[in-house]
Amino acid sequence: MLEVNWLAIVLAALAGFVVGGIWYGPVMGKKWMGAVGLTEEQVKDGKMGMIYGGAFLFSLVASWTLAHTFASYASYGAELSVFAKVMTAFGAALGFIVPAIGTNYLFSQKGKTLFFIDAGYWLLFYIAMGLVHAYMP
Structure with a gap:
């Protein structure tokens, strides 16, 4: 078993959660609400405990997967630099997450604005996680 x-x-x-709070709050909050068709009242009326709790659990899964990936590399003798770890995290987002949400948005006929808001978030989310894992191996 790999140690993480x-x-x-x-x-x-x-x-990553903090990045999301900033991104979907003061940076892109109003644009995001407009792109998904929600009002501030509708957002506030959501089941925030379940939403934030579930989102944090998903963040933990993503973080564990990234840690496991780095531990797998280390088990084969790779010593990745901070830059390599951050770029690996960024590459995971750019190569897997962004195309997945892009495909979903194409078929659900969501707008480009929502795609770019969400894609930007996921790129920043993974960069933030990569930085933490790089400095706390």
Whole structure:
């Protein structure tokens, strides 16, 4: 079994969560609400405990997967630099997450604005997680 740094996993998930709070709050919040067709009242009326709790659990899964990936590389003797870890995280988002949401948005006929807002978030989310995992191996 590969050893992972559980504190780094939690902190990286939190870092991604903080990025989301900033991105979908003051940076892109109003544009995002317009792109998904929600009002501030509708957002506030949502089941925030379930939404935030579920989102954090998904963030933990993503962070654990990234930690496991780095531990797998290390088990074969690879010593990745901070830059390599951040670029690996960014590449995972750019190569897997962005195309997946892009495909979903094409078939659900969502607008380009929503795609770019969400794609930008996921790129930043994974960069933040990559930084935490890079500095807390």
